[in-house]
Amino acid sequence: MEIKICHLYPDVLNLYGDRGNIICLERRLNWRGIGCSVTELPLGEKAALSDFDLFFIGGGQDFEQELLLADLASGKADDIRAAAADGKTFLCICGGYQLMGAYYQTAEGHKCDFLGAVDLYTVGARERMIGNLSFKLGEESGGYEVIGFENHSGRTFLGSGVSPLGTVTSGFGNNGADKTEGVRWNNVFGTYSHGPVLPKNPALCDEILRCALERRYGRAELTPLADGFEQDAHRAALEMINRKKQ
Amino acid sequence: MGIRFYAALWVCKAVRLALRVLKRGGTTLPGKLAFKLCPDILARLSSGVDTLIITGTNGKTTTSRMAEQIMLSARVPCIANRSGANLMSGVVTEFADNVNLFGKKRLHHAVIECDEAAFAVVTKYLKPRAIAVTNIFRDQLDRYGEVTHTLECIRTGIKNSAGAALCLNADCPLTASLAQSAAGEVTYFGMNVPSDNASGALSDVPRCLRCGGSYEYDFRTFAHLGGWRCTDCDSRRPEPDVAVSAVASRGADETRAHFSAFGEALEITVPLPGDYNLYNAATALCVTHAMGIDSGTAAAGIEQAHCGFGRMERFDLGDISVRMILVKNPAGCDRALDYLTGISEAHTCVFCLNDNIADGTDISWIWDAGFERLSFSEGKRFAVSGTRAEDMALRLKYAGAAEEDILKIRSEAQLLDFIERSGENIYILPTYTAMLSLRDKLGARCGKERFWR
Numbered sequence: 001m002e003i004k005i006c007h008l009y010p011d012v013l014n015l016y017g018d019r020g021n022i023i024c025l026e027r028r029l030n031w032r033g034i035g036c037s038v039t040e041l042p043l044g045e046k047a048a049l050s051d052f053d054l055f056f057i058g059g060g061q062d063f064e065q066e067l068l069l070a071d072l073a074s075g076k077a078d079d080i081r082a083a084a085a086d087g088k089t090f091l092c093i094c095g096g097y098q099l100m101g102a103y104y105q106t107a108e109g110h111k112c113d114f115l116g117a118v119d120l121y122t123v124g125a126r127e128r129m130i131g132n133l134s135f136k137l138g139e140e141s142g143g144y145e146v147i148g149f150e151n152h153s154g155r156t157f158l159g160s161g162v163s164p165l166g167t168v169t170s171g172f173g174n175n176g177a178d179k180t181e182g183v184r185w186n187n188v189f190g191t192y193s194h195g196p197v198l199p200k201n202p203a204l205c206d207e208i209l210r211c212a213l214e215r216r217y218g219r220a221e222l223t224p225l226a227d228g229f230e231q232d233a234h235r236a237a238l239e240m241i242n243r244k245k246q
Numbered sequence: 247m248g249i250r251f252y253a254a255l256w257v258c259k260a261v262r263l264a265l266r267v268l269k270r271g272g273t274t275l276p277g278k279l280a281f282k283l284c285p286d287i288l289a290r291l292s293s294g295v296d297t298l299i300i301t302g303t304n305g306k307t308t309t310s311r312m313a314e315q316i317m318l319s320a321r322v323p324c325i326a327n328r329s330g331a332n333l334m335s336g337v338v339t340e341f342a343d344n345v346n347l348f349g350k351k352r353l354h355h356a357v358i359e360c361d362e363a364a365f366a367v368v369t370k371y372l373k374p375r376a377i378a379v380t381n382i383f384r385d386q387l388d389r390y391g392e393v394t395h396t397l398e399c400i401r402t403g404i405k406n407s408a409g410a411a412l413c414l415n416a417d418c419p420l421t422a423s424l425a426q427s428a429a430g431e432v433t434y435f436g437m438n439v440p441s442d443n444a445s446g447a448l449s450d451v452p453r454c455l456r457c458g459g460s461y462e463y464d465f466r467t468f469a470h471l472g473g474w475r476c477t478d479c480d481s482r483r484p485e486p487d488v489a490v491s492a493v494a495s496r497g498a499d500e501t502r503a504h505f506s507a508f509g510e511a512l513e514i515t516v517p518l519p520g521d522y523n524l525y526n527a528a529t530a531l532c533v534t535h536a537m538g539i540d541s542g543t544a545a546a547g548i549e550q551a552h553c554g555f556g557r558m559e560r561f562d563l564g565d566i567s568v569r570m571i572l573v574k575n576p577a578g579c580d581r582a583l584d585y586l587t588g589i590s591e592a593h594t595c596v597f598c599l600n601d602n603i604a605d606g607t608d609i610s611w612i613w614d615a616g617f618e619r620l621s622f623s624e625g626k627r628f629a630v631s632g633t634r635a636e637d638m639a640l641r642l643k644y645a646g647a648a649e650e651d652i653l654k655i656r657s658e659a660q661l662l663d664f665i666e667r668s669g670e671n672i673y674i675l676p677t678y679t680a681m682l683s684l685r686d687k688l689g690a691r692c693g694k695e696r697f698w699r
Binding site (some may be wrong): 011012014015017018019023024026027042043044061064066069112122130131132151155179194195196199200226228229230232233236237 | 392393400447607610611633636637640652
């Protein structure tokens with residue numbers, strides 16, 4: 001068995017330790033004897049997206065956004081929409097998560113069309129939402145409590161046809177108002193938990209791998225791993241968040 | 247001078263004295279209070295003081311120590327924020343310390359390191375004669391947001407300092423782009439040769455700042471630093487006025503290198519290991535030239551420089567030595583890891599990861615640093631400590647270590663015991679608050695000064 005990972009725009013969407021997620025996906029496949037290849041697709045480069053099983057899109061800064069949108073418009077946008085609709089697995093974080101939505105409207109009211117792959121949109125605000133974040137995954141994603149860190153000014157709102165990835169237990173989440181965090185639609189996972197969300201949340205990582213394997217092979221057998229350090233880090237971060245809540 | 251000024255000054259001095267009697271550093275609180283009472287106190291305290299400011303992401307403290315030593319070699323004693331208190335409050339505290347109760351100044355020169363965001367504010371009041379920008383990398387994004395925000399903060403500071411000579415890193419496209427905001431003279435420093443561990447794995451400026459094209463490199467030094475040029479427009483690395491032209495030898499404690507400085511060839515033994523300290527030396531040569539110091543004097547100063555606190559600092563404890571290398575962002579951490587991979591004798595590496603405000607509360611950056619370059623094999627032991635020790639341990643696991651090879655040390659007291667009993671040399675990579683606290687305790691055991699002396 002083998003999973004082909006495509007890391008979209010690693011050159012401009014790599015702000016907060018995003019590559020930690022790639023390292024994590026790769027290792028957890030390898031530890032189980034499942035093959036894994038990672039193809040980086042930077043600005044300006046093309047590849048047949050239908051060849052891949054799992055896509056990763058990280059967070060970036062506003063500066064390169066124009067270049068990114070121009071590159072998407074050259075054909076990649078259609079391919080990404082098609083892959084998402086086709087049940088390919090996506091992990092999209094922060095800026096990458098916003099990018100999957102219909103549009104981003106800046107705090108000044110300027111509207112920027114995004115991919116429209118998933119029914120959601122984002123509105124900019126001046127105040128950034130920064131800090132530790134925890135949220136409980138929805139039942140369809142395993143019900144596990146995810147621990148991360150968020151740092152975003154955009155407020156994201158979900159359309160009626162999609163579910164949040166989870167419910168905020170601490171922090172802001174999608175918009176700081178409705179307690180939703182991230183999105184789960186088809187096999188698309190979107191979250192504001194930026195950078196390395198997967199290493200400390202192995203259950204989420206395995207859920208993503210399970211989706212990719214099932215889509216490719218019709219079944220997924222993930223042998224359990226001895227997640228000693230993973231569980232320690234998860235527990236310690238959860239304790240820290242709960243301590244700060246009190 | 248007004249009542250407010252004296253009130254602020256006296257409060258500042260009284261609080262500083264009180265904190266020192268209580269054996270606390272008092273490097274920031276006095277200045278903070280004084281600034282509240284009299285916002286333009288810094289303008290008054292610094293008028294007539296010839297100041298050079300060093301800002302940028304990495305190398306501020308070490309470069310400042312080199313620049314200060316160069317000034318001393320030229321018999322010019324300086325005000326300096328040696329403890330690394332580099333926000334407005336820390337700068338005010340040092341300048342207030344330089345005047346007596348009636349506001350009379352003792353020293354008339356200053357070498358100040360300044361946080362990138364604070365630089366935009368400090369320069370509203372303090373008008374430097376020269377500014378050096380060391381480099382710009384991703385750092386503490388929970389505070390600054392984005393790298394381009396850091397760039398804009400520094401740009402604001404430069405615009406505030408119309409009369410200042412500007413010294414920029416030619417090898418860093420982000421830093422070099424600041425030249426367009428300069429009103430005065432601009433000089434450049436850089437390395438004309440690749441570093442010992444040249445790699446461009448992680449760039450904070452993937453696309454041309456002017457036209458969005460891609461950068462090509464003739465050679466790389468670190469991350470996005472090197473001999474860059476845009477393939478689409480005419481932006482390119484400016485020719486440096488001060489450059490490392492060749493590295494003669496790299497030792498465990500020092501590096502010998504050839505420099506060219508304003509047309510003069512120099513051979514300098516930089517008393518610190520690691521090629522990134524060559525950048526710091528080039529920065530110091532460049533910025534002190536702007537203060538009118540000749541290159542020969544500057545070279546002598548660098549050879550006598552001491553490291554900044556916790557920056558490659560060595561502590562001798564009986565038979566073993568402990569070296570402390572402050573890490574706080576991926577670029578700096580990669581340099582420290584390069585250094586560690588070059589050490590062949592048996593040793594223990596301790597990573598102390600804290601997430602206090604001064605460290606950055608977001609520890610995601612450890613996943614951008616290349617811990618994969620460590621070899622998790624015989625002869626090297628690894629330990630983790632700090633408020634986020636578990637995250638650090640996990641990072642090492644995913645970099646290739648086995649769980650049983652990583653020792654988790656819960657408290658600082660246990661860590662100190664571990665160090666004393668280790669029987670082999672130790673390299674500690676702490677984040678900022680872990681460094682301050684450990685340094686204090688290790689220093690006490692081997693008779694070093696406290697950080698604020």
